[in-house]
Amino acid sequence: MYAKPKVAQADRLIEVPILGEWISLGDIDDASPEVGGMFVLSAMASKERLGWSAADIVGTARARARMHDGHSTRALTSLQTPTVEQFVADAVGWLLARGLIGPTAEAQYGPHWMLTSDGRAAAELSSATHIEAAMRLHADLHPVLNASARPNFERGDYATAVFSATQQVEIAVREAAGFEKRQLGVPMMRDAFKPGGPLSDADEVVSEQEAVRDLFVGAIGAFKNPTSHRAVEFDSPVEAASIIHLADLLLRIVDRAKARRATEAA
Known part of the structure; x- marks a missing residue:
């Protein structure tokens, strides 16, 4: 060395x-x-x-x-x-x-x-903290994040970027599960991913289905809901970038669940 x-x-x-x-x-x-x-x-x-x-x-x-x-x-x-x-x-x-x-x-x-x-x-x-954080988002993100969260992040509006990213997760879950518009937030995540829920994976053991459910519940409860209800400032762009990456992961899980439902229906 x-x-x-x-x-x-x-x-x-x-x-x-x-x-x-x-x-x-x-x-x-x-x-x-x-x-x-x-x-x-x-x-x-x-x-x-x-x-x-x-x-x-x-x-x-x-x-x-x-x-x-x-x-x-x-x-x-x-x-x-x-x-x-x-x-x-x-x-x-x-x-x-x-x-x-x-x-x-x-x-x-x-x-x-x-x-x-x-x-x-x-x-x-x-x-150079903003630049360091922006480098974390250089990789391809889910298309809906490229159109929403990324532009806000690049402008330095980290709170709006986080809200936009987590809101896209909420929208994607609602559409994939076939829920009505009135269903939202943490309760919707619980209903969508609970064992036997429309987006749960029946091939996984119950504890793993519950873990995925809790992942979505925690993300929406911790990062989307606060920015929905009050002004939230993100002092660290690195933290904001990490939350956007989490939203990217969640959206890809939703995409897999949506594809699984389509296969089952066929």
């Missing part, structure tokens, strides 16, 4: 400029790709410049390192430079993977990067 270069204890206080922002070799050594990525993103956002390359970043850091007193300047040694190179590679890789930086037209001397629109938004918020 690859182990990135480590900084000697005596060198941890040496400071280097990364895009004009000073950071110690110790902090560079300790930084995760996410921490490094956000450091580089913030530094890029604070500079009026079109593009940056790894050679620019590492070369300047190597040549202009300073001791922690801020006065004596020194170049990094061949043993210290790889730590900075790895930091920049990890940071840029993390940013590219999330679409926060992209290539510029100036690439005569290798790739140069600038902030994307998402990158500028993340830099303004000092957070």
